[in-house]
Amino acid sequence: MSAPHALWTSMLPADVTFAPEQVAVGAEGNQVEFADGSTRLCATSGLWNVPLGFGNPAVTEAVHRATRDASYLSLFRAPHRYAEEAAEALIDLANPNRYSRVIFSTSGGAANDLAMKLSRQYWSQKGAGSRSLVVGLRGSYHGTMYGSHALSGDDLLQSVYCVDRRSVRHVSHSDGADELETLLKREGSRVASVVVEPVLGSGAHALSGAFVSRLLALREEYGFLLVADEVATGFGRTGTMFATDDWAAAPDLLIVSKALTNGAASAAAVLVGPRVASEFVRGAWTFVHGETQAGTPVCAAAIVAVIEELHRIDVMSTTLELGAELERLAARLTSDGVVQEVTGKGCFVGLGLRDSNGGRLSAAEVLRVVSAIAQNGVLVQPGPSAIELIPAYGFRADELLVVESAVRAGLAQVQEAAA
Numbered sequence: 001m002s003a004p005h006a007l008w009t010s011m012l013p014a015d016v017t018f019a020p021e022q023v024a025v026g027a028e029g030n031q032v033e034f035a036d037g038s039t040r041l042c043a044t045s046g047l048w049n050v051p052l053g054f055g056n057p058a059v060t061e062a063v064h065r066a067t068r069d070a071s072y073l074s075l076f077r078a079p080h081r082y083a084e085e086a087a088e089a090l091i092d093l094a095n096p097n098r099y100s101r102v103i104f105s106t107s108g109g110a111a112n113d114l115a116m117k118l119s120r121q122y123w124s125q126k127g128a129g130s131r132s133l134v135v136g137l138r139g140s141y142h143g144t145m146y147g148s149h150a151l152s153g154d155d156l157l158q159s160v161y162c163v164d165r166r167s168v169r170h171v172s173h174s175d176g177a178d179e180l181e182t183l184l185k186r187e188g189s190r191v192a193s194v195v196v197e198p199v200l201g202s203g204a205h206a207l208s209g210a211f212v213s214r215l216l217a218l219r220e221e222y223g224f225l226l227v228a229d230e231v232a233t234g235f236g237r238t239g240t241m242f243a244t245d246d247w248a249a250a251p252d253l254l255i256v257s258k259a260l261t262n263g264a265a266s267a268a269a270v271l272v273g274p275r276v277a278s279e280f281v282r283g284a285w286t287f288v289h290g291e292t293q294a295g296t297p298v299c300a301a302a303i304v305a306v307i308e309e310l311h312r313i314d315v316m317s318t319t320l321e322l323g324a325e326l327e328r329l330a331a332r333l334t335s336d337g338v339v340q341e342v343t344g345k346g347c348f349v350g351l352g353l354r355d356s357n358g359g360r361l362s363a364a365e366v367l368r369v370v371s372a373i374a375q376n377g378v379l380v381q382p383g384p385s386a387i388e389l390i391p392a393y394g395f396r397a398d399e400l401l402v403v404e405s406a407v408r409a410g411l412a413q414v415q416e417a418a419a
Contacts, residue, residue, distance in 0.1 A: 027054035030392050030399060032379065040374060043403050044381045045392045048201075048232050049263035052309050053392050059262045059305045066301035075104060075295045086300035089307045090256075090269060094242060098250035099271040100278075103287070104295030108231035108257035109143020111268035112195070114289050115253050116147045119193035119225045122276055125285050133187060135180065135194045135224075137173045139384070141201045142229055151195060154202060173200070173207055177214035184222050193225040193253075194218075198243035201232040203383045204343045204350030216249050225252040225276065231268070235259040235306070236315035236393065238346035239323055252276055261302035262309075266293060269303075318393050323347050325397065326389060329404050338408055341386075349389045351407070356418070360385035365414075373410030378403050 008014065020035035027046070030053055031039045045051050052059065066082060073080040087102035103118075105111040116134050123131035136142065140153040149158060150165045158165060169187070171179040173196070184191065196215065199206045207215075219226050228251035233243040235256070240246055242254065252275050257268035280287065293299075323346040330342040330349055341352025353361045353369065361369070366382045373380050373387070380403075381388040389403065 029053050029055070030395060040377050040379050041399055041402055041406075042379045042392070043395075044379055044388070044390050045259075046263050047381070048237070048258040048390055049261075051235065051237065051259045051393045052262045052306065052313075053394050054263075056262050056305075056309065058309050058312075059264050059302055062301040062305035063264050063298050066297040070297035073297050074292070076290050076292075080297065082297040082300035083295040086295070086303040087269075089304050090271060093307055093310075094254065094271055095245075095250075098273060099254060100274045101272040103270045103272065103289070104291075104299070105257075105268040105270065106266045106291045106293050107143065107145075107268050108229070108255065109145040109148040110291060111231070111255045111257060111270050112142040112151060112229060113145045113147035114270055115195065115227050115255055116151065116193070117289055118253065118270070118272070118276065118287060119227065121285070121287060122225065122279060123192050125283055126279065130190050131192045131224075132167050133169055133191045134167065135169045135171060135183065135191055137196055137200065138170045139173070139200055139202055139205065140170075140195075140197050140229075142195065142197075142231075173205065173211055176208070177211050177218065180215070181218060184218055184224075188222040188224070191222065191224045193227050195227040195229055197229045197231075198233050199238060199345050199348055203386055204345075204348055204388050206238075206343065206345040212247055216247065219249075227251060227253040227255065229255045231255055231257040233345075233348065235310060236319045237348050237390075239316070239320055241310075241316070243345070260306065261299060262306050264302040265296070265299040267295075267299040267303065313393065315393065319347050322391065322393060322395060325395075325400055326391070329389075329400055333404065333407065338411055343386070344388070347391060347393065350383055350386045351389065352386045353411070354385070356415070369410060369414050372413040373406050375413070376406035376409040378406035378410075380407070 021038055023035040024032050025035050026033040030042055032042050033039050070082060075083055083104060090102050091099055103114060105114050120132050134151060136151045136153050138153040142148040142151045146163060150163045150168045153170045169183055171183055228244045230242050244251055250273055252273045254271040261267045326347060326349050333339045334342055339351040340354045343350035355361060369387060370380055370382045381390060
């Protein structure tokens with residue numbers, strides 16, 4: 001085996017090497033080009049980041065102008081106009097009655113760290129420093145910074161990295177919030193915040209309406225801050241601009257990233273509701289958090305361009321139509337016995353896989369399926385015993401047929417090899 005290259009890729013064993021057909025060299029529209037000259041249809045929106053397609057002209061031009069005209073400006077102890085405009089555009093998009101301030105970050109993981117810090121400071125400066133626990137969901141993914149790594153609900157070698165989880169708790173999302181209520185009865189006076197993904201990124205499991213209703217009622221009873229991690233679901237992915245838009249009440253903090261810049265910059269944002277923002281203003285408290293690359297002119301310009309593009313394509317009607325097409329695709333695969341379960345919401349679909357004995361596939365087996373589908377020309381996202389389809393909003397009907405064909409062929413290939 002040849003020696004690995006200098007680049008150390010994420011989430012794979014360190015000794016993995018890559019053939020030319022696995023090394024990406026470019027991307028345009030919904031296609032990714034590889035070093036051997038082949039192209040594959042990307043059904044992951046570039047890991048959720050590129051819902052407007054690779055190389056979107058409006059975003060590209062906005063980034064070019066910002067790079068030329070401002071290059072770099074910081075948000076440490078002073079604002080700049082680019083970030084102010086992006087913050088105003090985000091608040092307008094997300095509803096000024098629900099959110100009033102924006103704090104910029106650089107990734108979903110870093111933004112989750114930010115939200116954990118903000119919620120703990122909120123309670124500490126209100127004289128309730130014992131309210132330091134942050135509650136997440138089992139099976140959730142919030143990143144791999146030290147705070148977000150602790151909050152992520154999967155086994156991600158937290159003990160190996162000495163990640164401190166003493167002030168973090170996890171509960172199930174599939175029991176209608178019974179476990180959360182039990183925890184709150186025991187430790188509710190110590191809970192600073194509860195953090196949920198409206199659709200869990202790992203496995204595409206959507207929170208039920210019953211769970212959300214009880215979650216909101218429990219917030220009223222116990223007073224904790226409610227944080228919605230919409231890194232994966234924001235900006236039209238599930239059929240509304242934000243998945244929490246159809247909740248009866250807004251979360252106190254809303255975390256966004258990924259689609260925020262259409263993949264053009266490392267960016268995230270935390271939208272802060274009036275409950276939290278007003279206390280920080282009233283108390284003249286300083287939030288001690290700063291990231292050198294957060295809210296730069298390039299990031300901010302990309303955000304404004306993305307919001308304008310979402311309006312231009314009428315994202316709500318576009319994603320509702322695409323979501324209906326995905327639902328029909330998933331139904332065909334289910335009725336033919338190709339997949340055994342369908343999860344998710346809107347344009348975020350999970351296809352559950354089982355082996356010949358009905359058992360759940362291991363992570364290694366899922367990666368073999370993903371690889372086989374890629375060999376048939378389509379990139380899909382692995383999940384726990386599942387693959388996920390997260391297409392860009394401009395996907396055409398003929399491209400969805402290509403996705404369906406590749407999924408069928410890839411699964412057949414793996415099953416044949418196993419037999």
